[in-house]
Amino acid sequence: MAEADPLVIFTPSGKRGRVAPGTKVLDAARRLGVDLDSVCGRRGICSKCQVAPSIGAHPKHGITVTADALSPANEVEHRYDRVRGLKPGRRLGCQAEIRGDVVIDVPPESQVHRQVVRKRAEAHEIVLDPAVKLHYVEVAEPDLDAPSGDLERLLEALRAEMGLDALGMDFALLPGLQKVLRRGGWKVTAAVHTDGVPEVIALWPGYHEGVYGIAVDIGSTTIAGHLTDLVSGAVVASSGLMNPQIRYGEDVMSRVSHTMMNPGGAAELTDSLRVGLTALVADLVEEAGIERSAILDTVFVMNPVMHHLFLGLDPVELGQAPFALASGAAQRLHARELGLDIAPGTRAYVLPLIAGHVGADAAAVALSEQPHGSDDLVLVVDVGTNAEILLGDRSGVLACSSPTGPAFEGAQISAGQRAAPGAIERVKIDPVTGEPRFRVIGSELWSDDPGFAEAIAGTGLTGICGSGIIEVVAEMRMAGIVDAKGLIGTAEETGTPRCVAEGRTQSYVLWQGDDTTPRITVTNNDIRAIQMAKAALYAGARLLMDKRGVDAPDRVVLAGAFGAHISPRHAMVLGMIPDVPLDKVTSAGNAAGTGARIALLNKAARTEIERVVREIDKVETAVEPRFQEHFVAATALPNSADPFARLRAVVPLPEPSFGKAGDGARRRRRRP
Amino acid sequence: MAEADPLVIFTPSGKRGRVAPGTKVLDAARRLGVDLDSVCGRRGICSKCQVAPSIGAHPKHGITVTADALSPANEVEHRYDRVRGLKPGRRLGCQAEIRGDVVIDVPPESQVHRQVVRKRAEAHEIVLDPAVKLHYVEVAEPDLDAPSGDLERLLEALRAEMGLDALGMDFALLPGLQKVLRRGGWKVTAAVHTDGVPEVIALWPGYHEGVYGIAVDIGSTTIAGHLTDLVSGAVVASSGLMNPQIRYGEDVMSRVSHTMMNPGGAAELTDSLRVGLTALVADLVEEAGIERSAILDTVFVMNPVMHHLFLGLDPVELGQAPFALASGAAQRLHARELGLDIAPGTRAYVLPLIAGHVGADAAAVALSEQPHGSDDLVLVVDVGTNAEILLGDRSGVLACSSPTGPAFEGAQISAGQRAAPGAIERVKIDPVTGEPRFRVIGSELWSDDPGFAEAIAGTGLTGICGSGIIEVVAEMRMAGIVDAKGLIGTAEETGTPRCVAEGRTQSYVLWQGDDTTPRITVTNNDIRAIQMAKAALYAGARLLMDKRGVDAPDRVVLAGAFGAHISPRHAMVLGMIPDVPLDKVTSAGNAAGTGARIALLNKAARTEIERVVREIDKVETAVEPRFQEHFVAATALPNSADPFARLRAVVPLPEPSFGKAGDGARRRRRRP
16 A cells, blocks of 8 residues: 555554555455454444544554544444444444544454453453354345356355355255245345354344354253353353253262163153253243244253263263263264254254263363463362363373262262252361351351341251361361361260260261251261262372372362362362462362353364363273272371361361271360 | 386286285285275275286286286185185285286276266266265274273274275264174274265174165156165166155146145145155165165255255245246255155265256256267257256257146147056058058057057057157158148048048047047147147257257257157157257167266266256246247248258158148148
C-alpha cells in the first residue's frame, strides 16, 4: 500500500498496516490477521464483527483519529441498530469503510477465538474454538440451465462464503433439506462440524442463533452434565443424577460381576445408563429453556468400565488381568449411535482412556490440569472409588490408578453416608480435652454454636460423609486418640470418655444421639477402612515417584468432586498425599468435568489430549510388586518421618501408641 | 544388485531385475512393481501369491532356468498342498526363494488388479480393484506393561502388515471385536473399505475367504440385482423383481403425483422400495448359497425419481420446473442408512445423477459405454419410459432425457403388454401380400412354421411387447400399409384385407384370434403412440446433435434391457435414431446394470464417473424451444430425406399416402 493510504491499528492485538481508502474494516482485519468474527457473510445481520473506532489523539501511535476516519453509518447499520440495537460507538466491521488513519478496538465478544476465563487463577484459559459453528449463507436457487442439487448449491455457498472446503452433509439431514431451503427463501443457517471430515450437521431456515453442547462426566455413582453455549462458552445449565446402574452394584467391579453372571447383563447396564443420560439431557434442556435440537455436540468422560458400558462394549475383560480394553482411543461418533436422541446430526466425542484402569476422566483431568505443561513436578490425584494419579511435568507424565475402595465416599464406614444435607463434613477435636465440634452439610453453624439444635432440625444429622470421615480420623490422630498403627485408645489412655469399648476395640463417640438423631461413632474398623484407602492412594503416588526417581512432587492438585472438599491439611496428616508444603496443595474441583468442557469448547484440545495420552507412561499397580510394599508401609498413620512431624511442631504433642501391640509408652491425659 | 545376482523375469508383465540370492519371490515382485496378490501376511494360508516358475531354456530372454532356480518347496508349501491342494508346478511366492536366474509366471488369479473380461468385444475390460478387500492379520495380545485397546492393536497389525494407514473401524463392529479376536486366537480376517476414509467394516475369527457385493439397477418397473464375488469379479447370482411401487402408479410421474396427493406418500413409496430390495437381497443370498454377512458392498443406479424415493427424499420438486434435485452427487453411505439390513458394516454407493431428468442409470450407462473415452462421436440411447441420451467423444459429452412415455414398453398400445411369454416380439410383413409372420416370447417358431399352434398352446399368445410393436409398425411402413404421416390405409388402398375399419380409422389385424387367443390388431392410435414416442426420442438426439453441430453421430449404441431387443434396422426405419450405417448400431444390453457392476468392482470408476458427470453438458429438453420443433418434425414416419429412402432402395416400393389429409398419390395394390 502507498504511504498516503490510511494507517489502521487494531487493539488489543496491536496489529497494524496501511489499506486502500474504502477498505471495509472486516477486510482490513482479515488481511492483517486480526481475529474478528463474522457469521452472516457481510450482510449486517449477525453483528459478530462489531468494532469500536477510537476517535481522538493517540500519541502512542503518533496519529489522531478524526470522526470521518470511518465512513458514516450506512443503511445496513441503521437497520441493525433499529431492529436489534447497536451499542453507542460501535460499528459493523462488514459495513464501515476505512477512510483515514484509525485505531479500531475489537471487543472480546467480536473475537473468533475469544477466551473463556476460568475461575481459578492458576488454571489456563480456554480458547473458544468449538467443533461446531454456525454459518449463515444465501444459496443459489435451482436453475434449469445449470442443473445441480440443492445440497450441492448449499455446499457451494458455504465453500464460497466461508472458505470451507471438502465439505459434506450428514445424510440424516438430506430428507429435510428441500423444505428448509424453501422456507428460508434460499437463506439458511448451517451448523458445520469440523472435528474430522467437515460436515453440515444442522440447518435452520433464515438466520439462526444459538448452538449448544453438553459436557458429561459419567461417574460410577453420579452423572453430571453441563449444558454450554458454544458461542460464549458459558455454562447455561448444570444437572446431575444418580447413575442408574447403581442398582446393579455400588462399585464398578460389582457391575462387571453382574455382566459376567447374567447373560444380557452388559446390555441391561448400557440401556440403564443411556436412559439416565436421556433424562439428564431433558433436565438440562428444561433448565436452560432452549430447543433440544440446538444441542449439536456432546463430550463424555468416565472410567474404563463406564466407558465400555456406555459404548455398548462388554466390560468383563476389565475385571481380570491383563485388563484389556476393547478400545481406548478417543471416539468420534454420532450421539444417536450412543442411543442419545438429541438432534439427528448431534455428535459425540469420548475422550481417550489412558489404560485398563485409568479412564477418560483421568485424561480430562490431565487436559484441565495440564501436568504435561507444568514447569514444576505436579502430582494430580483424582480421588474417588478408584483414585487416578498423574505425576509429571513438561518432560513427561506418569499415570496409574489405585484401588482406594469407596471408604473416601463414606461407604464401608459405620456411620458413613454420601455427601448430602445432614452429613457431618467438617470436624475439629480439641487436642487437650478430646471434645469434638463439627458442621453438617446444609448449615453454616458448628455444633457448639448457639442455634445448632434448630439448624439440624432443618438439615437432619444422619452420618458422616467422605470429607468428614477424613477430618475426624486426622483430628483423632492429632488429638492423640488414635496411634500410628490406627488403634483407638481407651478412655483411660486417651483421657476422654468419648472413647468407649465396642467388642474388642474402642470407638470414638462423635455424637451421642437423641430422639431425632442417631448416635454417631467412629469405630476402629472405620479407622482401618480409611487406613486401607489412604494407603492405596499413597502407594500409587509413591510408585509413580519411584519411577520418576523423586521423593516428593513440587506440588499436589486434588481433583474430583470429593477432592474439592478434602481439607489438604487433614489429607496430609493422614498421609494420603506425599509431603509437600501445605500452600503447594490446591484443589482443582471437578477437574474431569472441566476437562470435558475444554474438549467441548476447543477442538484442538481433543488432539492435544489424544497425543498426551499416547505419550503418558502407564503404570499398572496390580502387577508392580513395589505397589504392595508401599501399600503395607503406608497403612500406618504418619509418624515422625512424615508431615505429621511438622504439624506436631505446631501442635506439640507426644506421640501416643495404644493397645497390646503398642510399642510406645502409654500416655494418660487428664483434663486440665 | 551385483551382476552375479540372479536375474528374475516375471511374465506376462515382462518386468525384470536382479535380486539378492534368497529373496522371496513375493518380495522380488513387490520390488519390481509386479502385480502379485497376498492377503495372509506371508503365512502360506491364502495362496493368493501362487506363481509358476518356467523351467527350461528361454532363448528370448537369453537364460536357461534350472530346477534349482527356486528353493525346494518348504514345510509351509507342503502343508498348504496337503490341506488345500496346490496345482502342479505352482509355488507360493511368499515362501519360494530365488536362487538362480528364473522366469516366473504370475497366473491371472494371482494378480491383485486382474481384469474381468466382459462378453462384448467392444467393451473395455474392468480392472478388479473393489472398495472392499480382505486382510488376514495376527494381532498382538494385550500386554499389562503396554496397555492398549484391542482395536488399537488390530489397526496397528493392519498398518504394519498391509501398509494401511489412517485406518479406523466401523463403530458397529466394536461391541463384537473382543469375541472375534479371542475366538480366532488373535488371528483375524478384516474386511477393509477404502473408498473414502479407510475403515474395517467386517471381521472374522481366523482366516476367512469370500466377500461379495451387489450391483442393483432400480428401474421404475423392475429391479435387477447382481451378486458379485469381489475377489474374482464373477456374478454368482442374478435376480430381479417387480418394483413394488408399481401399485402406486405405472410411471414415475404418477408416483410423484401420489406423493403430492397423500401426506406420508413419499415415505410409503420409500418403504415399499426398501421392502422390495430386502427381498431381492434374500433371493440373491439364497441363489448363491452364501452367508448374507459376506455381502459388504452395494452399488445402486436408478432414475432421479427412484433415487429420491430410495434415499427417502421428497420427489415432488422433480415433477415441476426447475426440476430441482435435493442432491445429485454420488452418495457414500451405510446400507443400513438405506433401510437395508445386510451386515452392520455393509456400505452403499449410489452413482451420481446427471440432472433432474437424467439419472444415475444414465451415469452408469456412461461408465459402461465410455462416450467420454470414444474416438468417434457416439450416440448412446437408453430406451425406457424415459429415454436417456448421451452424445459425445473424448472432447466432451452432452446429455438429455426425453419423455418417450411407456409406448416402447407396450403400454398405451391396444394389444400392448410387457415382455413375457406369449407376447409377440418379432414381426415380418410380406411387402407384396401384406401378410404377417411373427414369433412369440417363449418359442423359437414363426407363426407360419409347422407346430406353431402347439407352441403357443404352451406359451400363450396374449399381446405385443415393446420390441414387437416397433417391428410391426416398421414392417407396416415398409409394406406400404402405413403412410409417412402414420395413417393406416384401407384394405382397398393397401391391397390387404387385414386392414379393417375401426371407427374413423383403420386397424391392421395381426392375428385373428380363436377360442384360446385374443384377436390382436394394430390400431391407428397405436401407430400414433409409437410416433409420439419415437419422435420424442429422435428429437432429444437431434437436439444434442444441434448443440454439437453435427447432423449424425458416427455410431449409435442402444442400451437398456429393452434396447437389447430392438432390431436396429426397424428402429432406423421408424426414425427412432439418426441415420448411420446399420453396422454402426450396436446394442449394449443392460448397460446401466453393467455400469453399476463396474462401480462395484473398481473404486476408481466411482471417481471417474463423478468427474465425467460433473463435466457433462446437461441439456434440459423441457425448456429448449427447438426440442418442440424437432419433436413435431419427427412425428412423421421417415420419407425420402431419411434412412427409409435408403431402405427403399433395397425394397423398392413407391411411397404411399393414405386418407383425406394425404398429399401423395393413392396407390392400389393387388395380390400378384
